[in-house]
Amino acid sequence: MEKGLVHIITGKGKGKTTSAIGQGLRAVGHGLKVYMIQFMKGEFEGKKYGEIKSIKKFRNFKVAQFGSGELVSHYTPSEKDFDLARKGFEHAKEIVDSNKYDMVILDEIWVAVHHNLIDLSEVIGLIKKKPEHVELVLTGRYAPKEAYDYADYISEIKKIKHPYSKGLKARIGIEF
Numbered sequence: 001m002e003k004g005l006v007h008i009i010t011g012k013g014k015g016k017t018t019s020a021i022g023q024g025l026r027a028v029g030h031g032l033k034v035y036m037i038q039f040m041k042g043e044f045e046g047k048k049y050g051e052i053k054s055i056k057k058f059r060n061f062k063v064a065q066f067g068s069g070e071l072v073s074h075y076t077p078s079e080k081d082f083d084l085a086r087k088g089f090e091h092a093k094e095i096v097d098s099n100k101y102d103m104v105i106l107d108e109i110w111v112a113v114h115h116n117l118i119d120l121s122e123v124i125g126l127i128k129k130k131p132e133h134v135e136l137v138l139t140g141r142y143a144p145k146e147a148y149d150y151a152d153y154i155s156e157i158k159k160i161k162h163p164y165s166k167g168l169k170a171r172i173g174i175e176f
Helices: 016-029 050-055 079-097 109-114 120-129
Strands: 006-010 034-039 061-066 103-107 135-139 153-156
Touching: 006 016, 016 034, 016 050, 016 061, 016 103, 016 135, 034 079, 034 109, 050 061, 061 079, 079 103, 079 109, 079 120, 109 120, 109 135, 120 135
Parallel strands: 006 135, 006 153, 034 061, 034 103, 103 135
Antiparallel strands: none
16 A cells, blocks of 8 residues: 555544544445454444444454443543553554555544543654554544544534434444
């Protein structure tokens, strides 16, 4: 692959992870190898996310989750939350540096930074040190403006209307 670029997909709207997975599927379709690391996500209400089930059908698209599946309190994250985020970030550094993957997706990394589970300076360090060929996609609400200088693409997904506002719960196959 040519020079790998850096994408930030952020905002309060639905579709950040979906967009990143779409990029990953496009890459796999062209014979590239993709690895997605999900922060803050595990099984939801005892069920696997549908996209994880789908990704596992592709030989060149790997995924690892580092989350308990429970909501993380911004003010009082648990020791388990810190531990999972730290393990996820260490794994991310190994994957990025491995030179085995053409695209690495760090899903919900900005939420982990927002909750102070991962330090922003470490994420910026990872971006700056990534191998030249690696395409790096970082998703999640709250992407800090300080990270914008290190990105080639910045997309903001805006919420205009969402059924959660009317009390509709997450639906299998749509929200997870």
